[in-house]
Amino acid sequence: MDLQVNRSDLHRTRVVHLEPVPLGPGEARLRVDAFGLSANNVTYAVAGDMLQYWSFFPAEDGWGRVPVWGFADVVESTHPDLPEGRRCFGYLPMSEELVVQVGRADERGFSDTSPHRRAMASAYSRYQLVDPAGAGTAEEDRRMLLYPLFFTAFLVDDFLDDHRRFGASVLVVSSASSKTALGIARFAAARPELTVVGLTSPGKVAFVEGLGVCDVVLPYGREAELPDGPAAYVDVSGSGAVRAAVHRRYGDDLVHDMVLGATHWEQLGAPTEPLEGPEPAFFFAPSQIAKRSDDWGQAELDRRMDEAWATYGPWAGGWIRFEQATGADAVAATFLELLDDRADPTVGHIASLTRSG
Numbered sequence: 001m002d003l004q005v006n007r008s009d010l011h012r013t014r015v016v017h018l019e020p021v022p023l024g025p026g027e028a029r030l031r032v033d034a035f036g037l038s039a040n041n042v043t044y045a046v047a048g049d050m051l052q053y054w055s056f057f058p059a060e061d062g063w064g065r066v067p068v069w070g071f072a073d074v075v076e077s078t079h080p081d082l083p084e085g086r087r088c089f090g091y092l093p094m095s096e097e098l099v100v101q102v103g104r105a106d107e108r109g110f111s112d113t114s115p116h117r118r119a120m121a122s123a124y125s126r127y128q129l130v131d132p133a134g135a136g137t138a139e140e141d142r143r144m145l146l147y148p149l150f151f152t153a154f155l156v157d158d159f160l161d162d163h164r165r166f167g168a169s170v171l172v173v174s175s176a177s178s179k180t181a182l183g184i185a186r187f188a189a190a191r192p193e194l195t196v197v198g199l200t201s202p203g204k205v206a207f208v209e210g211l212g213v214c215d216v217v218l219p220y221g222r223e224a225e226l227p228d229g230p231a232a233y234v235d236v237s238g239s240g241a242v243r244a245a246v247h248r249r250y251g252d253d254l255v256h257d258m259v260l261g262a263t264h265w266e267q268l269g270a271p272t273e274p275l276e277g278p279e280p281a282f283f284f285a286p287s288q289i290a291k292r293s294d295d296w297g298q299a300e301l302d303r304r305m306d307e308a309w310a311t312y313g314p315w316a317g318g319w320i321r322f323e324q325a326t327g328a329d330a331v332a333a334t335f336l337e338l339l340d341d342r343a344d345p346t347v348g349h350i351a352s353l354t355r356s357g
Helices: 039-046 138-162 179-189 202-211 240-253 285-296 298-317 328-339
Strands: 002-006 009-016 027-037 067-077 087-093 097-105 109-112 126-130 170-173 195-200 216-219 231-235 254-259 321-326 347-352
Touching: 002 328, 009 328, 027 087, 027 138, 027 328, 039 067, 039 138, 039 179, 039 328, 067 097, 067 138, 087 109, 138 179, 138 254, 138 285, 138 298, 138 321, 138 347, 170 179, 179 195, 179 298, 195 202, 202 216, 231 240, 240 254, 285 298, 321 328, 328 347
Parallel strands: 170 195, 170 231, 195 216, 231 254, 321 347
Antiparallel strands: 002 009, 027 067, 027 097, 027 347, 067 087, 087 126, 097 109, 109 126
């Protein structure tokens, strides 16, 4: 069973039942157990064509399987180094199962070398093997929902630091109540030379202020009150109107405009007026992973990530309460709630098409 989304109308979903296909040599069947759902997955859908997210898990023309991060179990395998019964964490579709072509496999994990994924960033094709005894635990919930968002926030902060923040003394982050934006603000808050500003919907200002990771929190529409100084903008909302307001406020004092997310995807492309200051630049996390793997080596990158996660996980877990969505109807409803920006920012959604309600 697949939960699919119409690529031209993201509000249309459907359930497709497919018969399992026999495995070929070197393949494995993964039973998708559970995955996290957040605004991050909305971005995958909105940017599906532009950034090839629809290509990871192909579907019938006009339809797509939204990528998610979660846990799966190996229920059948023809690869000698990946036996049945192993549990893994990685990039999955909103489906009951995924058949992978097992590439390099060891005790730490394996890669999917299916032909349609070979041209994709390798970070999305690697699966980490985990202890099956942890299945269904709170730690798994935190990891499947928060780790991908933490990972992005870590890499955004590292990218900005690698470029000496382009000379900015002010960091402005939109969609500040989103979990990715809050992670970025938390990392930036540890840099005393920066004034961290969150832009968010009026009803979420108090929530963002209460977490204490932003020096200033402003509602949309009050961009003219953004603090003085050379500024970098991290756009998690995708709103063209907010982008234009930030550019108007800073002009040539805006030293970098990073395009990251699309929580306000319905405002993409507006307005049409020319922007003062720098051209918006997409941030692609796998590029920064590759750079730091070359700079530091994979072991050192992993060490730094683990060190940062050790404090981030408990922090985020302190204000997020997890809710379960089981079954196709509940998962589709949760996706639409996130798509329409109706989700409570304090809720972490854990979804499954295979668990019982």
